[in-house]
Structure formats: structure tokens, C-alpha cells
Amino acid sequence: MSGTLEELKRAIVEGDDDVALDRANDALGEGIDPLEVLNQAIVSGIEEAGRLWNDNRYFLPDVILSAGAFKAALDVVEPHLAEGAGRKSGRIILGVVAGDMHDLGKTIVTAMLAGAGFEVVDLGIDVPVQTLIDKARELEPDILGLGAYMTTTMLLMKDVIEGLNANGLRDKVKVMVGGVPTSQEFADEIGADAWGKDALDAVTKARQLMEVE
Amino acid sequence: MGNGKPPSGLSSRVVVSGVNGALYGWGLHLGKLDGIGRSAAAALGRPDHPPTFAQMHDHAMHVAKAPARRFYYEAPYFVDVMMAVANYYGLDLPLCAGDIYNYEAEAMGAKMIYGEDSMPTIDHADPLIKEPRDLLKLKPPDPLKDGRMPYAVEVVKLAGQRLGFGLGNFCAPFSLACGIRSYPLLIRDMRKNPSFAHDLFTFLVDEVLVPFVRVQKEQAGVKFALGADAWAAFPNLTPEMVEEWVAPYAHRLLDACKPFGVIASAIASADYCEERVDKISNEMIIKCFQAFAKVTGVPIAFIGMGRGQDWDLTAVRDYAWNSKIKWYGRAPIIAGINARFLRDSSVEEIAELVKRYIDVMGRRGRFFIFLANIPADTPPDHVHAAISAVRTYGRYPIADDLDQIEFKMPQRESFEEYASKTGALSATA
Numbered sequence: 001m002s003g004t005l006e007e008l009k010r011a012i013v014e015g016d017d018d019v020a021l022d023r024a025n026d027a028l029g030e031g032i033d034p035l036e037v038l039n040q041a042i043v044s045g046i047e048e049a050g051r052l053w054n055d056n057r058y059f060l061p062d063v064i065l066s067a068g069a070f071k072a073a074l075d076v077v078e079p080h081l082a083e084g085a086g087r088k089s090g091r092i093i094l095g096v097v098a099g100d101m102h103d104l105g106k107t108i109v110t111a112m113l114a115g116a117g118f119e120v121v122d123l124g125i126d127v128p129v130q131t132l133i134d135k136a137r138e139l140e141p142d143i144l145g146l147g148a149y150m151t152t153t154m155l156l157m158k159d160v161i162e163g164l165n166a167n168g169l170r171d172k173v174k175v176m177v178g179g180v181p182t183s184q185e186f187a188d189e190i191g192a193d194a195w196g197k198d199a200l201d202a203v204t205k206a207r208q209l210m211e212v213e
Numbered sequence: 214m215g216n217g218k219p220p221s222g223l224s225s226r227v228v229v230s231g232v233n234g235a236l237y238g239w240g241l242h243l244g245k246l247d248g249i250g251r252s253a254a255a256a257l258g259r260p261d262h263p264p265t266f267a268q269m270h271d272h273a274m275h276v277a278k279a280p281a282r283r284f285y286y287e288a289p290y291f292v293d294v295m296m297a298v299a300n301y302y303g304l305d306l307p308l309c310a311g312d313i314y315n316y317e318a319e320a321m322g323a324k325m326i327y328g329e330d331s332m333p334t335i336d337h338a339d340p341l342i343k344e345p346r347d348l349l350k351l352k353p354p355d356p357l358k359d360g361r362m363p364y365a366v367e368v369v370k371l372a373g374q375r376l377g378f379g380l381g382n383f384c385a386p387f388s389l390a391c392g393i394r395s396y397p398l399l400i401r402d403m404r405k406n407p408s409f410a411h412d413l414f415t416f417l418v419d420e421v422l423v424p425f426v427r428v429q430k431e432q433a434g435v436k437f438a439l440g441a442d443a444w445a446a447f448p449n450l451t452p453e454m455v456e457e458w459v460a461p462y463a464h465r466l467l468d469a470c471k472p473f474g475v476i477a478s479a480i481a482s483a484d485y486c487e488e489r490v491d492k493i494s495n496e497m498i499i500k501c502f503q504a505f506a507k508v509t510g511v512p513i514a515f516i517g518m519g520r521g522q523d524w525d526l527t528a529v530r531d532y533a534w535n536s537k538i539k540w541y542g543r544a545p546i547i548a549g550i551n552a553r554f555l556r557d558s559s560v561e562e563i564a565e566l567v568k569r570y571i572d573v574m575g576r577r578g579r580f581f582i583f584l585a586n587i588p589a590d591t592p593p594d595h596v597h598a599a600i601s602a603v604r605t606y607g608r609y610p611i612a613d614d615l616d617q618i619e620f621k622m623p624q625r626e627s628f629e630e631y632a633s634k635t636g637a638l639s640a641t642a
Contacts, residue, residue: 060449124336
């Protein structure tokens with residue numbers, strides 16, 4: 001790997017968005033294939049940050065900054081990728097279901113997904129079931145993300161999925177759920193496509209749903 | 214602002230209870246303990262059983278079927294409901310703290326979301342300070358006029374009159390900065406634009422929080438004010454970041470309030486809130502305790518909002534028993550029962566956790582049980598179970614083998630029946 005790519009990867013791991021942006025431009029200026037820049041430095045960098053998070057060596061601020069550096073570099077490289085050759089992250093709309101005012105987790109997930117290159121539409125907290133369905137129809141997202149903090153409100157996630165079914169939208173959108181009381185078992189039970197156990201896992205699952213390398 | 218004079222310091226009732234409790238804690242048992250006395254005894258030694266207290270405003274509103282539009286806006290009603298629910302459960306320290314993360318931000322103009330059945334909440338997706346230059350446009354709020362700050366001051370005053378001592382509250386600087394800047398942007402500021410971050414914290418302390426605490430002193434007679442700081446919890450911040458960014462502004466606030474006679478202390482900074490059980494680590498727990506001590510100036514083994522049920526409790530105990538506070542001695546333990554654990558577990562599981570807490574951490578006294586932010590939809594039986602378990606297993610001296618003691622779930626009336634029987638809400642209902 002070239003020195004520039006190494007520096008780019010390091011900037012992403014260390015969460016320095018300014019350096020990541022400069023090194024991404026340098027790499028393209030040196031004539032390195034954009035796909036190589038993407039895979040060897042940008043994706044590799046954010047994956048390294050994820051490993052450090054899982055090993056308890058990185059903490060949330062580190063991950064947030066790495067995600068920001070990842071996005072800065074991606075914004076430089078993505079326009080240069082051949083059609084279909086690069087990673088197209090996709091559009092996600094997400095919200096905390098009605099009756100639930102807990103914003104912290106959703107805020108962090110939003111930042112992480114945006115940092116990972118997704119177009120994120122944040123519908124906020126306390127979002128009624130019908131609004132989620134209407135927005136899924138109107139904005140045609142690839143993924144609908146649903147959050148809940150309470151065992152009572154999380155039951156509304158099932159209503160959302162049933163509403164998508166009833167409105168003929170279920171086949172057009174993947175549904176991902178998250179939040180403290182949720183689990184993989186719960187996601188399976190209500191027919192969601194994925195469960196994110198934390199913000200970083202949400203990014204991983206979203207990328208899997210979109211079949212992003 | 215409300216009726217009646219602000220309490221000046223401690224009422225004579227509180228002084229008598231406190232002295233009785235202090236003597237009890239030192240081993241001189243002259244009389245029965247009330248909640249204040251039990252807390253004083255636990256602060257100094259061993260009471261009759263550990264005292265309990267709770268953060269529970271959303272839950273109290275839910276249990277009392279109180280409309281949010283009254284509860285979070287009418288101070289006398291809020292205090293009545295909080296006191297009634299605390300007394301229903303038999304809590305020793307009925308704290309009357311509401312949505313204390315919101316008052317200052319709301320008064321400065323932060324966009325809020327107002328629900329019909331929940332507390333006002335800051336809209337973090339649309340922060341008040343979108344760009345650093347927005348800080349220059351911010352006007353310090355007037356605690357006597359702006360937003361719900363007058364309501365917050367009146368709550369402190371009325372609660373002080375009811376309890377016999379005024380306990381102020383505020384949103385700690387870091388959490389307030391998150392409220393008006395948003396957490397992800399603030400984290401980036403701290404790394405990439407530290408001078409702006411320092412300007413923001415300085416503004417919040419000097420222009421917002423010190424005046425707010427001062428008004429609580431003038432209007433409600435407070436001598437102590439506690440600042441909630443949930444955003445400064447781990448892993449939102451590392452313990453090192455708490456020391457670098459949170460402690461200096463906590464001290465700045467403390468120093469600025471001392472001259473007018475208030476000890477204003479941030480609490481829950483560095484609270485260990487790791488959610489993934491596979492990542493919970495004794496090393497990080499201790500680091501968080503040490504960072505907490507840097508913020509408050511005293512070591513306290515504090516299980517706050519984290520998953521205490523999954524911690525190695527001997528690490529908590531050993532930290533407290535090996536930490537010394539000047540003129541005071543061994544550090545106390547505040548053992549929080551996790552909010553979701555309390556809501557989602559069976560009464561047997563709750564009683565079992567209380568038993569384990571007492572068995573491992575409570576034997577030498579200086580031990581408090583804290584019901585950590587009871588969720589709105591927690592069945593009241595779960596709270597009764599926790600408090601009853603404290604009284605069942607926590608009788609000093611603690612039995613050698615707590616497994617030999619049978620826990621019986623108390624049969625209790627509903628809150629509605631209790632309120633009707635006692636007239637607890639008759640003044641404001």
C-alpha cells in the first residue's frame with residue numbers, strides 16, 4: 001500500500017477528517033485507482049476503528065470522529081468511482097417510535113450512519129406509525145430504521161411493519177430495528193430484516209442489508 | 214413566585230432528625246429513624262437499614278396519571294405528585310427533581326419537542342448552536358423570566374419547604390453543551406476546535422449556570438445544588454476526557470457559587486454506562502470512579518444508570534472500602550438499580566439483586582440504594598419489591614447468610630387508592 005493510502009487509513013482510524021480529506025485528494029492526484037483508495041484505505045480504516053471499538057480500546061468519541069473522517073474521504077472519492085464499481089450506501093430514514101422521547105441513541109446512530117456514507121433522513125423522536133409509513137412511501141428509502149427505548153413502545157415496531165405490508169411497501173424497503181429493549185429474537189419475531197445492538201453494529205447491519213462491501 | 218418564604222437553611226425538624234441520625238450512625242441509638250435520620254446515619258455509619266431514594270419524575274407522572282401539560286408546568290402540582298408518589302413507595306429521600314436537563318437550554322431558545330404524555334425534550338437533531346459563530350448570538354437567560362426556569366426555581370422552593378431543606382438543581386455544563394450543540398458536534402469541537410469548546414463551556418458556566426444557582430439561593434434558600442450530567446457518562450466520554458473537559462468546568466462552577474453560599478456540584482459525570490455486557494470491565498469501572506472523584510472532589514463508589522446487575526460488585530466494594538475521604542474516612546457506596554432491570558425483571562429477580570447488593574456492598578454501612586431513573590411504565594409492584602427487599606435483607610447488623618431470609622412481596626393498594634385514602638393530592642388535584 002502506498003504511503004498516501006497508509007496516511008489516509010491512519011487519518012480515518014484516528015478520526016482526523018481534515019487530513020483524511022487531504023490524503024484522499026492526494027491519492028487521486030497521484031493517479032491511484034479510486035476503487036483501490038476506497039477499499040484499501042477508507043473501508044479498511046473504518047473497519048479498523050470498529051475492531052478497536054469491539055476490543056474496548058476505542059470509545060464512542062473515537063468512533064464518531066472516525067466516522068466523520070470516513071465520510072470526508074468518501075465524499076472525495078465517490079464521484080470518481082465508475083458506475084456500480086464503488087459503494088453506494090443508500091438512503092435510510094429513521095425515527096424513534098411514538099410515545100418514546102429518547103433521543104440519545106438515535107442521535108448517535110444517525111451520526112454514525114451519515115458518517116458511513118448513508119443519506120440519512122432523521123424523522124426524530126415520538127414518530128407516529130402512520131408518519132413512518134407515509135415517509136417510507138414518499139421518500140422511498142432503502143432502509144427504514146426504527147428505534148425504541150421502552151418495552152411498551154417497541155411493540156409499535158410491529159405495527160409499522162404490518163402497516164408497510166398493508167400498504168404494499170414491505171418489499172420495497174428493508175426494516176432495521178434497535179434500542180435497548182430490542183434483541184435479535186424480537187427483530188425476528190416482528191419480521192424485521194436486521195437488528196443493531198449498538199450504533200456501530202447498526203452501521204455494519206445497514207451495510208450488509210445494502211450489500212455494501 | 215409561589216407563596217411563603219424561602220427556607221433559610223435547614224428546618225429545626227431536619228436538624229433534629231439529622232442529629233439523631235448522626236448519633237445512630239455512630240452507634241448511639243437514642244430514637245427511631247425517619248428518612249432524613251436514616252440518610253444521615255447511613256452517611257456516617259450504619260442505620261437501621263439502608264436508605265432509599267429515586268429519580269422518577271416520568272414514573273411519578275405516569276403512576277399518578279398526571280397530565281404532562283400540568284406536571285411539567287405547574288410547580289405546586291409537580292411537587293405534590295412527586296411527594297405523594299415518594300411517600301406511597303416509602304422512599305427515605307423524596308427528591309423533587311424534574312426534567313433538569315432541559316430548563317436552561319429551553320430558556321435560551323433550544324428547539325423542544327413537547328409530548329402529551331412525556332416530559333419536554335430537546336430536539337437534538339436541530340441544535341441551537343449549529344455553527345460556532347451562533348454562540349455569539351446567544352443571550353444568557355433570565356432565570357426569573359425565561360422558559361420554565363421560574364417553574365424550576367419554584368419547584369426547588371416548594372420542595373424545600375416540604376422537605377425542610379432546599380436542594381437546588383441544574384444541568385451540568387457538559388450535558389448542557391450537548392443540549393444546545395448536540396453530542397456529535399461537541400465531540401468534534403473538542404478535538405478540532407477546542408478554543409470554541411472552551412468558550413462554550415465558559416459561557417454556560419459564567420452566564421447561565423451561576424446566575425441560575427444564585428437565583429435558587431435567593432428565591433429558595435438553597436445551600437446545595439446538584440448538576441445532572443448524564444451526557445458525560447462512559448462511553449460517551451472516556452474517563453480521561455471527563456478529567457480534561459468536565460472536571461475543570463465543574464470546579465469553575467463550584468468556585469463561582471461558593472462566595473454566595475452554595476455548594477454546586479455536578480453529579481453522575483463519568484457514570485459507567487456500558488450497555489454491552491461483554492465489554493463491561495473492572496478496570497474501566499474504577500477509572501470512572503476516579504474520574505467522578507476528580508469532578509466532585511470526593512471518592513464515591515457510584516452505580517448510577519449502568520448495568521449494576523452485571524458488574525463485579527466486589528470491585529465496587531473494594532474501591533469504596535479502600536478509598537478515604539479527609540475527615541470522613543471510608544467512602545460511601547451509592548448502589549443504583551438499573552432502570553430497565555427494575556422495569557423488566559420479575560419481583561423475585563429484583564429482590565435477589567437487592568439481596569446481592571446488600572450482601573456484597575452493604576455490610577459495613579455507608580450504603581445507599583438508588584432507584585436510577587425509574588422508567589415511566591415500570592409496574593409499581595417492582596418499586597415496592599425493591600424497597601421491601603431493602604428492608605428485608607438490609608436490617609443491621611446484616612445476617613451472615615441472607616439466603617436464610619425469606620422475601621415476601623408486600624400486598625399494597627394502588628396509588629389511586631393510596632391518594633384517595635391519604636388525601637395526598639387533594640391540595641392541587
